[in-house]
Amino acid sequence: MTPSNTHTRNTHLSKESEQSQINKAQARYRREASDAAAAFMQFWRKTKEESTVPTKYKELMQLAIVLVQHCRPCINLHTQICVQVGCTRAEILDAANIALAMGGGPVFEYIGYLMQALDEFDPPKEAT
Structure with a gap:
């Protein structure tokens, strides 16, 4: 594998890992501040509607x-x-x-x- 391919693969893996960590942290927030999180997500979904x-x-x-x-x-x-x-x-x-x-x-x-x-x-x- 060339250095640039290794870098691309490692960048992709680290991006997935970073997103996975963010998703886990957001899930904790949703559990710990469920009312606020639910209200925000409801509003956010509403803004996405046609x-x-x-x-x-x-x-x-x-x-x-x-x-x-x-x-x-x-x-x-x-x-x-x-x-x-x-x-x-x-x-x-x-x-x-x-x-x-x-x-x-x-x-x-x-x-x-x-x-x-x-x-x-x-x-x-x-x-x-």
């Missing part, structure tokens, strides 16, 4: 926001959801450009995480 703003656009907005907020696990999650709801690579990159315009240099650093997620989830380049 409304005057189509789900696809809501996800693109959420992706831009998590880029500006520098939330690594959120970038991965919302990139995956964007692909699931039919966003193209071009649309996702356009949302990233808006985040970059609003957040500047720090967002530029986090776009690297977005590009990794795009490689992993492989959305279509353009609408078919």
Whole structure:
């Protein structure tokens, strides 16, 4: 295995491990602060429902926001959801450009995480 392949494999494993740790910690929070956690999750799910703003656009907005907020696990999650709801690579990159315009240099650093997620989830380049 070449060094770059080893690095890619280790990065992927460490990302999975990091997400697993986050998921376990969130589960503990849900048990220890169940009322607040349940209220938040109910609200969060409600915002995801189809409304005057189509789900696809809501996800693109959420992706831009998590880029500006520098939330690594959120970038991965919302990139995956964007692909699931039919966003193209071009649309996702356009949302990233808006985040970059609003957040500047720090967002530029986090776009690297977005590009990794795009490689992993492989959305279509353009609408078919």
